[in-house]
Amino acid sequence: MIRGFTLTLIGAALALTATQSIAAGDPAAGAKKVATCVSCHGKDGNSVDPQYPRLAGQYADYLSQALHEYKSGKRDNAIMKGFVATLSDQDIEDISAYFHTMPTKLSGLEGHVQGD
Template sequence: MIRGFSLIAIGAFLALAATQTFAAGDPARGKTKIATCVACHGQDGNAVDPQYPRLAGQYADYLAQALHEYKDGRRDNAIMKGFAATLSDQDIDDVSAYFATMPTKLQGLEHHIQGE
């Protein structure tokens, strides 16, 4: 039983390591692929209009997951789904890496939560 567990653990580690390796995006390439994003999210990823999320400073893995979910329909937003449909996996990684490297203007949730 221990030997079987060890093989599973090694396999899981290798799969995780491979996923992280392939998930690495290039922020410089990402900057060249954000023309559509800036209309809502801003050139630096800090949207001014509160209806659009601020992308700057978010984890690249989170941004990539969200884009994949728009692309495959797990998240439902017609605008984002249409945009994400045009992106390759590498584009998603690059755009996510770009916004992750941008300085965020996010603050705490003061005055954004009902009841304060």
């Protein structure tokens, strides 16, 4: 009984932590910080040039992780490393939240998987 309660308590703590990290970014603030991003990724995060990823609609946590990895050098891209070098952690969260809220033009697997 105590073990089940402990696991429930741990699960609740993890859920609360995850919710807080998702809510950390402010899309409105992020909209004011994406001037450099839009030159390659597009104003709405839907790049028309296939060499640049579409950011719109991506998970904010994924975008944040990617930006932190460019900043730390874990992801190796000279252009991105230069762009993120001056971003604070809050800037990264805000930018990630902004692109997450933008409508995506990414296509799914509909019509590409046998049986659809």
